[in-house]
Amino acid sequence: MPMFEAGDISVEVDEDGFIQDPDLWNEQLANALALTEGVETMGDEHWKLVKYLRDYYLQFGIAPMVRKLCKETGLPLKRVYELFPSGPAKGACKVAGLPKPTGCV
Amino acid sequence: MPCHCNTGRLEPSSIEDISKPSEQLAHVCLEDLPKLPPPYDDFNDLPPYKPLTESAREDYEATLDDTMTVGLPKAKSPEEEKEAVDKFLTGLQKLFSKEDNWTFLQPLMLSMEHCAKCQSCVDDCPVYESSGYNEIYRPTYRSEVLRRLYFKYIKPGNKWYKKFQQGDIELNYTLLVRLCELSYRCTLCRRCAQSCPVGVDNGLISREIRKIFSQELGWTQKDLHERGTLQQMTVGSSTGMNTLVVKDNIDFIDEDMTDRTGIEVKTPWDVEGADVLLIENAGEFLAWPENHGCIGLLLDAAGISWTMSSDIVGYDGVNYGLFYDDMQLARVATRHFEIAKKLKVKKIVMGECGHESKALAPISDRIGLDLTPRESIYTLMRDIVFSGKIKFDPTKNDFPVTLHDPCNLVRSMGIVEPQREILRYLTPKFREMTPHGVRNYCCGGGSGFAIQTPFNFNDWRNQISSRKKFEQILNAFKDEGHDPDQPKYVCAPCSNCKGAIRDLFDYYGAKAKSGYYYGGLSEIIVNAMVDAKEPILDWEMM
Numbered sequence A: 001m002p003m004f005e006a007g008d009i010s011v012e013v014d015e016d017g018f019i020q021d022p023d024l025w026n027e028q029l030a031n032a033l034a035l036t037e038g039v040e041t042m043g044d045e046h047w048k049l050v051k052y053l054r055d056y057y058l059q060f061g062i063a064p065m066v067r068k069l070c071k072e073t074g075l076p077l078k079r080v081y082e083l084f085p086s087g088p089a090k091g092a093c094k095v096a097g098l099p100k101p102t103g104c105v
Numbered sequence B: 001m002p003c004h005c006n007t008g009r010l011e012p013s014s015i016e017d018i019s020k021p022s023e024q025l026a027h028v029c030l031e032d033l034p035k036l037p038p039p040y041d042d043f044n045d046l047p048p049y050k051p052l053t054e055s056a057r058e059d060y061e062a063t064l065d066d067t068m069t070v071g072l073p074k075a076k077s078p079e080e081e082k083e084a085v086d087k088f089l090t091g092l093q094k095l096f097s098k099e100d101n102w103t104f105l106q107p108l109m110l111s112m113e114h115c116a117k118c119q120s121c122v123d124d125c126p127v128y129e130s131s132g133y134n135e136i137y138r139p140t141y142r143s144e145v146l147r148r149l150y151f152k153y154i155k156p157g158n159k160w161y162k163k164f165q166q167g168d169i170e171l172n173y174t175l176l177v178r179l180c181e182l183s184y185r186c187t188l189c190r191r192c193a194q195s196c197p198v199g200v201d202n203g204l205i206s207r208e209i210r211k212i213f214s215q216e217l218g219w220t221q222k223d224l225h226e227r228g229t230l231q232q233m234t235v236g237s238s239t240g241m242n243t244l245v246v247k248d249n250i251d252f253i254d255e256d257m258t259d260r261t262g263i264e265v266k267t268p269w270d271v272e273g274a275d276v277l278l279i280e281n282a283g284e285f286l287a288w289p290e291n292h293g294c295i296g297l298l299l300d301a302a303g304i305s306w307t308m309s310s311d312i313v314g315y316d317g318v319n320y321g322l323f324y325d326d327m328q329l330a331r332v333a334t335r336h337f338e339i340a341k342k343l344k345v346k347k348i349v350m351g352e353c354g355h356e357s358k359a360l361a362p363i364s365d366r367i368g369l370d371l372t373p374r375e376s377i378y379t380l381m382r383d384i385v386f387s388g389k390i391k392f393d394p395t396k397n398d399f400p401v402t403l404h405d406p407c408n409l410v411r412s413m414g415i416v417e418p419q420r421e422i423l424r425y426l427t428p429k430f431r432e433m434t435p436h437g438v439r440n441y442c443c444g445g446g447s448g449f450a451i452q453t454p455f456n457f458n459d460w461r462n463q464i465s466s467r468k469k470f471e472q473i474l475n476a477f478k479d480e481g482h483d484p485d486q487p488k489y490v491c492a493p494c495s496n497c498k499g500a501i502r503d504l505f506d507y508y509g510a511k512a513k514s515g516y517y518y519g520g521l522s523e524i525i526v527n528a529m530v531d532a533k534e535p536i537l538d539w540e541m542m
Helices: A027-036 A044-060 A066-073 A077-083 A087-095 B015-019 B054-059 B078-095 B105-113 B126-130 B139-153 B159-166 B173-182 B191-195 B202-217 B225-235 B243-261 B283-287 B289-301 B326-343 B354-367 B377-385 B407-412 B418-426 B446-451 B457-465 B467-476 B495-508 B510-514 B522-527
Strands: A003-006 A009-012 B276-279 B347-350 B374-376 B401-403 B488-491 B516-519
Touching: A003 A027, A009 A027, A027 A087, A044 A066, A044 A077, A044 A087, A044 B243, A066 A077, A066 A087, A066 B243, A077 A087, B015 B139, B015 B173, B078 B139, B078 B173, B078 B202, B105 B139, B105 B202, B126 B457, B126 B467, B139 B159, B139 B173, B139 B202, B173 B202, B191 B202, B191 B407, B202 B326, B225 B326, B243 B283, B243 B289, B276 B289, B276 B326, B283 B289, B283 B495, B289 B377, B289 B522, B326 B354, B347 B354, B347 B377, B354 B374, B354 B407, B354 B495, B374 B377, B377 B418, B377 B522, B401 B418, B418 B522, B446 B457, B446 B495, B457 B467, B457 B495, B467 B495, B495 B510, B495 B516, B510 B516
Parallel strands: B276 B347, B347 B374, B401 B488, B488 B516
Antiparallel strands: A003 A009
16 A cells, blocks of 8 residues: 655555545644645645535545535635645545545546 | 656557566657647647656556556465466456356457457547557557457367467466556547447457456456445445435535526425436536536426435446446446336436446346336437427527537437537537547546546546547637637536546646636536526636
């Protein structure tokens, strides 16, 4: 199984780079994962998205609908892509420590 | 952006090369790729193709080409390798027996026995062409590997004569790991089958190779199997949505749609005796919620009695088994038909999803289940649009539109005109791609590639298998310029195709650079409704 390593961080990830155990997530790890997604610094809006994704995931066990994410955070999709260039599913979910979204999404 | 390699172009020089150990059998240099039309023709402006990492090469069997999607971990011992070869041989025997291959034996036999090796098919393969004609992607290359194995191990006859007539092949572990990956370099678009004078189906051969690996060796692509059909059969949907979550999401969509259109939308659940059981690809609810919202709105506006099912599997039309495994295919399809029977509906209507439609219609016919009648949403929407029950103002769709033909619905099922009749009526700036209809090109995401992103597979798809589609889209909008503030809409009425086209546009920055957007068919219809308060196509959110 591939490992994600950065500084003193070392966690198992899948072939897409998503962490395998969502319980290992913390803010330090999020910062390190963000760098792999082309996000140099995590700003307030980044955290707003990431925290919403995490809370939703802990409640429902999957990632939220993109439209719900935008509506609840007040961030239009365009802004989400500016914040996470690889998009809400591949970028923001990865940084939030969710498993890779599955199915035709 | 010159190629990162130091090997130069690499390709096998013979079929036998697939069994000969080497670091890598094929490599596509970026310089080999056909040029895209402007403004995407400058090599230096294009996104990079990330090479596989060293650690991926150490841990996995990365000896085919520049990428992996199955990603087979390296064998731990020679015994393990021998066991795999033995299992493969058993699988090969089953593949050619009536009792085990109860689905596709006849077309497979035809494809094994009657290829005249005329190569008429090769120019029709978008993967082969877009790779700069690398031998490894020639549609007959992998077919010929299976064909030689068939003649060597299955077909009775004098072995020396067979070897002389058909050519030899060495079955070893190197061949297996390469053949398994190679079966996932074909999008199963079946354009080659269409051009074959005798109907040899290289797409089916790729699919049947995947089947041996899945059913006999357990070698599967994770997004299709573990996260796909297995998750669908246990949780209820390949997306991971259980019944509670899907209902919550559909509520949200209904409310959102009602707010935006001013027309009440309420999805009915588990209504016994409804005329229509609507089964859509559940990915729509998460990624393209308007598509479901608009379909619901149209069914209501036409006064159709319809329902969705909240049973496990009943609210997700996905059936990835179609792409790799007969058992998974039959399990999912059986569930769909059981649910239709339980609800006593008159018919199943399949949403804007190509592989769902093919699995539930012609392929289920082949499996021979106790079948409820089925209809594609394309024909039903055509009937609704022209029923006179809804007032339209086509000028609301005053932007350039082109149509992508999903291979499974159009080439494989022959549903060509209904979607065009709708667009010709409701989109004044509609234009066709060249070629189109049954001669279309795949989006590049066919056979589930759209959802496969391990390692650098995303780069392979966007550079190679989707390349032809991007060229077609650029040509269709050639006269419209590239003003990003002037939206241009690719109508792609299939969940998988939408995923591939979204990734393609993201990859090349086509939204920001050219104003390219994509979406389904139902949204375009509702967008033109006189009674809808706001436009449903919200460019900011697309």
